[in-house]
């Protein structure tokens with residue numbers, strides 16, 4: 048048994064689960080007077096209701112004990128202080144520094160990192176304001192009106208998801224698009240209706256070596272050069288990266304580069320210059336509001352007691368289900384159409400961070416780590432897969448995310464119906480209906496856990512809060528599971544093999560292929576085109 052699973056408190060949680068197996072959410076409400084008062088939180092305009100979980104006071108206490116025994120508070124402090132908690136890459140983890148807009152010092156490796164952060168933020172503001180005002184001109188003197196972000200993973204999903212989420216805050220005269228897939232459809236679909244003279248590409252890549260991004264950037268460069276000439280690259284390309292050398296080698300003027308740093312992980316980089324396309328879409332003031340929302344949760348996470356800490360509670364509930372109830376998937380269902388990409392964003396955040404099976408000591412874990420995170424917007428999801436939530440054989444905890452106010456001032460009907468659906472689903476999952484032996488097919492067992500996160504309205508600030516909640520939830524899970532949430536070695540092998548296969552496919556090399564039989568046959572068919 049590992050050190051974690053042999054902890055007395057871990058074993059206590061195993062017995063909590065066995066005790067609660069014979070109980071259910073309905074009974075828990077009946078037996079605990081004013082249960083709601085014990086399982087809700089109000090934090091800076093956010094209401095969290097976690098009462099419909101299969102937990103009681105004893106379990107809640109034990110989960111908190113687990114976090115305390117694993118020194119969660121010290122670990123949180125270590126991150127905020129800039130200690131090199133990403134120990135496999137010997138890096139600090141300081142995405143939180145990006146949203147602290149104060150000039151308070153933060154010393155890393157003997158240097159205050161805040162001036163550089165604020166300087167890049169100021170350059171981003173100046174640049175996006177020039178675009179929004181129509182002052183940034185392309186090669187032919189026309190104003191830039193189209194922004195195409197080329198990037199993938201953390202250099203795409205953050206700005207893509209948030210630009211869509213904040214569509215109602217966007218400058219309508221600017222079109223902001225995202226190209227990520229190496230499939231040529233992605234680039235073509237996004238640029239075929241654009242005038243190159245009015246188009247700016249933002250090549251976003253932390254490493255500036257990612258094949259998808261560099262291939263798309265090369266093709267975008269050819270598109271610009273073929274219509275505007277070689278000298279147009281200067282006016283139609285900017286870069287966001289940590290790798291100045293590679294940016295220059297690509298042909299982008301270093302004056303047109305927005306820098307970020309190794310202490311910002313790709314999937315945590317939205318608040319760095321990776322957010323440039325979002326800033327252009329919604330304007331610097333809204334971007335700043337978003338940073339403030341992030342910062343409000345950063346402060347809450349760092350300062351609030353564990354028992355009243357939203358990310359901590361959400362993380363421990365996931366641990367409860369994943370490690371003690373054998374849950375393998377969790378759903379996140381935002382009840383706002385513009386948040387439809389949130390589950391996709393959270394997939395990278397949580398699954399790339401915590402999809403690990405080697406612990407801090409280099410030993411394999413003997414417990415489960417991250418579940419499969421998935422979902423899509425309500426109410427659509429209700430008409431697709433909620434049947435399985437309600438009557439399927441698996442336990443799938445759900446996070447419902449809702450907004451009290453509509454995005455539209457004149458909306459008197461839609462938002463109430465939307466919210467009614469969200470509340471109805473959470474209630475039906477928890478309490479089901481009375482078992483009717485006459486019609487067993489219609490019986491709903493209930494006892495299916497969910498959380499409800501309720502915000503005032505979807506705004507830059509509340510979006511920042513929401514993302515920060517999940518970032519810190521991911522951090523807490525990593526601490527409990529004793530894994531490094533901040534590397535991603537698991538993606539490398541596939542990248543390396545793809546490089547080799549690409550060179551075989553390009554050289555039509557069918558004879559000398561050192562792969563397994565399956566891969567060899569697939570390569571052969573592709574080369575022979577049959």
Ligand code: F6P
Nearest residue numbers: 200201202252253254257313538
């Ligand atoms: O393939 C995984 C990954 O390294 C992610 O972690 C990262 O967000 C993405 O690729 C893109 O990387 P880059 O910003 O260096 O192009």
